[in-house]
Amino acid sequence: MTNYIIIFLSLTGGFLPAAEKISLFNGKDLTGWYADIPAADDKEEKNPSFIVRDGKLVSLGSPGGHLITEKEYSDYKLTVEYRFAAQPGNCGVLIHASKPRALQDMFPQSIEVQMMHNSAGDFWCLQENIEVPDMEKRRPHKEGQNFGGGEEDARHILNLTDHSEKPVGQWNVMSIEVRGGEIIVQVNGDLVNHGKNATATKGKIALQSEGSEVEFRKVELTPLAKD
Secondary structure (H helix, E strand, O other), X not given: OHHHHHHHHHHOOXXXXXXXXXXXXXXXXXXXXXXXXXXXXXXXXXOOOEEEEOOEEEEOOOOOEEEEEOOOEOOEEEEEEEEEOOOOOOOEEEEEEOOOOOEOOOEOOEEEEEOOOOOOOOEEEEOOOOEOOOHHHHOOOOOOOOEOOOOOOEOXXXXXXXXXXXXXXXXXXXXXXXXXXXEEEEEOOEEEEEEEOOOOOOEEEEXXXXXXXXXXXXXXXXXXXXX
């Protein structure tokens, strides 16, 4: 069978080309993104929390809000290289983002892949939902509380390991692979979360400003073939 495949590929011009990677950050400015910062609603400057510095996209951490792609995406692998430049803290990558400020007048409807120091890879369900094995163990909840993405639901899903991040100041690589309702997250090569049956399968991608300065030197998307 292998010989037949090789002959077929040879006759048809060789192997199929790999999917072309798309850099969502050009290293110069915030082209392709827009900011949603509630505290800036009545101000002329709409990007107070996100800047480009020394070729890096920087989330300043305050005021709180999100930097959101102008385009929607589905079925992809997202690779993000990031670090807490000084003090460790909180941040996140939101995928399948849709309705703005859908939760707490701040968070867009989405599924967050947490970047908080020592918790990278946790899921937060923000008016969307996803399922993981061992839900009772990995999704802290009160008695009678629903698993979901609503304000009163158990929205936090713990990752598989809290020891995959590098020391503060060093660069981390987070990859988020999205295929339909499945989401697979790795941090520095370690599998840190794997969910299925997500209630959204496409949407925009967002970066958070949530209390700590975070630098990004790569935000790269590789389209994946649909099953």
